[in-house]
Amino acid sequence: MVRIAPTPSGYLHAGNAANFAANALLAEREGLDLLLRIDDLDRARFRPEYLQDVFDVLAWLKIAPTIGPKDPVDFERNWSQERRMPLYVAALESLRTRAPAQVFACPCSRAQLAEEGHAFACPDARIPLDREGVAWRIDTRKTELHERMPDFVIRKKNGRPSYQLACTVDDRHFGITACARGEDLRDSTAAQALLSDLLGYPPLRERVRFLHHPLLLNKGEKLSKRQGATGVREWGVSREEIFAIAREWITTP
Ligand SMILES: [Zn+2]
Known part of the structure; x- marks a missing residue:
């Protein structure tokens, strides 16, 4: 199983969309299920419009995950990380x-x-x-x-699990076997491999094939959800361009 795992803490940017596309292509290429896993542990930064944005971006990309929430209501009811506490x-x-x-x-x-x-x-x-x-x-x-x-x-100090912990548990829980993620998460992958070992899970890198891809840059600067992007229509890129980038990511060794 492959996962798309956005965090609803801001409007998504084109780099997030390209990551979604990379995972969708990976699932398609390898005949794997595609899980939509929305990581909403950070409830302080959560906003309903960011949650809706995830579904809007997937619809714009024409990506239909085979497992996971169908819409925001289904998400809150059945798929929130709060349910897996x-x-x-x-x-x-x-x-x-x-x-x-x-x-x-x-x-x-x-x-x-x-x-x-x-x-x-x-x-x-x-x-x-x-x-x-x-x-x-x-x-x-x-x-x-x-x-x-x-x-x-x-x-965390408030007693809640950290991203590293939740991600390690979730990947094991859902049986993730392949994952495309940004190269900024290489250290996270190492941290999660360590946690996986300490938890007595089978070795992470034997269970999950990680493919770390470059980050999309905007005039040399890393894209961030805080840079004021307000949704897919203002990115100035087409769906085809997003998929072309993603295809390159998953075919470059
Ligand atoms: Zn200390």
């Missing part, structure tokens, strides 16, 4: 039991972390995981990931 909570408990040496509690603020890095006490301080207001992190010091994604978060 018990799976994430169970995975966090499993990590804490299976990997007590790697999971640690960290009360540090963003400012503190930026100032001092994380070379100080938290990973070794063994602060109780049940203390109020601590994030749960993975000690990455013995991994190659440490340079790029040091001690990434698996449970």
Whole structure:
């Protein structure tokens, strides 16, 4: 199974659409199901118009996922990540039991972390995981990931699962076997492979064939949902152009 996994935290841009197309082409080429998985854990940035935008962009691309929500109402009712919260909570408990040496509690603020890095006490301080207001992190010091994604978060200070945790659990839950994602997510793939191992899942890179594609640039700058794009009609590109880019991504070795 292949997935399209947008986050409804802004209007999608042409780069997101090209990623959708790449996954749709991948599913078609390999005869796999295509799952629409909308990652809505970040409810603070969620807006109904962003959710609707996902369906509008898919319709414009003429992509029809074979599994997943049919519309926003179906999504909220049956497919929201909130519905899978018990799976994430169970995975966090499993990590804490299976990997007590790697999971640690960290009360540090963003400012503190930026100032001092994380070379100080938290990973070794063994602060109780049940203390109020601590994030749960993975000690990455013995991994190659440490340079790029040091001690990434698996449970936020508000007790909710992080993106890395939820994505790892969801990919396993839905049986994802191939995935095209932006090369900016290479470190995420490494973090998720580590979590997958710690959770005792079969090795991530043996289960899922990842294809990291370049990011679409706008005059040399990375596209972002915050750059004021207000929906598919203002991108100034055609559906055919989007698919041409996506086709190139999935055929370039
Ligand atoms: Zn800390």
